[in-house]
Amino acid sequence: MTSRFRRLLLTTTAGTLLLMLVGLYTAYKGAGLTCEQRWPLCDGWMGLFPANLVSFIEWSHRLLAMLVGFALLGVLYLAWRRQDDRRVKWAVTAAVVLLPSQIILGALTVTEFTALITAAHFFTASLILLCLTAACVWTVEPPSVGGLRTLAILAAVAVPFHLALDGSLFAVPVSVLTGYYALSFLLWGALVAGALWAHGHGLPRARLLFALGSAVTWFDMLVARRKFGLDQTLTDAGAVVVLVLIAGAIWTLSKRSKTGGLAATRAD
Incomplete structure (x- = not known):
């Protein structure tokens, strides 16, 4: 390549x-x-x-x-x-x-x-x-399990901003809504990448959590367009769900990192 x-x-x-x-x-x-x-x-x-x-x-x-x-x-x-x-x-x-x-x-x-x-x-x-x-x-090159966990932590940090900028909590100008989509698509892309890399590491649970988080993030962006008659509070609930899913991925990856570290110590 x-x-x-x-x-x-x-x-x-x-x-x-x-x-x-x-x-x-x-x-x-x-x-x-x-x-x-x-x-x-x-x-x-x-x-x-x-x-x-x-x-x-x-x-x-x-x-x-x-x-x-x-x-x-x-x-x-x-x-x-x-x-x-x-x-x-x-x-x-x-x-x-x-x-x-x-x-x-x-x-x-x-x-x-x-x-x-x-x-x-x-x-x-x-x-x-x-x-x-x-x-x-x-x-x-795919990151290590530790790197994947760092990606999940950064994604978790982005979720509150994803929630705050969508306009469901308070009115925001068009420029801020565009910024919301910029941040949300980056969050979505990070979760997609996490799912693919977790698959490469043979981590089905982390892969599922990342994939579900990316799907809910995308649905939040769809609802935030305000064209489909859907309750805007769905985006608030969606952000909470995404945060919970990412927290689950962080916990799963942390367990895998500790297990890998113990295995390496025993091998030495």
Whole structure:
């Protein structure tokens, strides 16, 4: 596996996350409504240039989506030509296969903008990011059990901020909500990585706890969009559940570290 491929994969994954955050900000500002039924054109000169700040936000999202899409195709090419891990190849391939449906759903969020369509758009984007995150995890050396426990502790520290920034406890501006998603997706990615690394260490209980924590974190992000008629207190309960699951993972990994240390001492 070449360092060039690893850098491009990491950059594309970060770009995908940035694209999702810009898309969420665009949705919160209602910028897609500047185009409405004129998609793929918009409201500027000849429908090709932004007419104001709001349409500039929408166009910026489109430009970034194009750049990330081309980068993803480059990652796909290098995945099949320059590295041997089949897991990475198929994870990147799955992300590219999902790309056309994500583009179609993106168009529908402008022309239709229903709760179901926006949920599908968010779900598909999350799947693409999940595939790329898994590919990134498989390209690096997995941490030790102690390192995995440190990852879980850092994730636990992030959970209170994940709870405080979601807007269910107090009203927050759009910029803070975007920050909420930035933090929450990083938390989600850390838990996904923890689940994959725990699997590599043969730790099924830790893997399950990490995986459940990532699933609940994602559901919290879905509810926080306030488009689906769900009680916002679900996000508060979800954060508590995530914290309990991470605490369970920390406890499980601590037991494994102690067991490993005792085994090493006896071997000496």
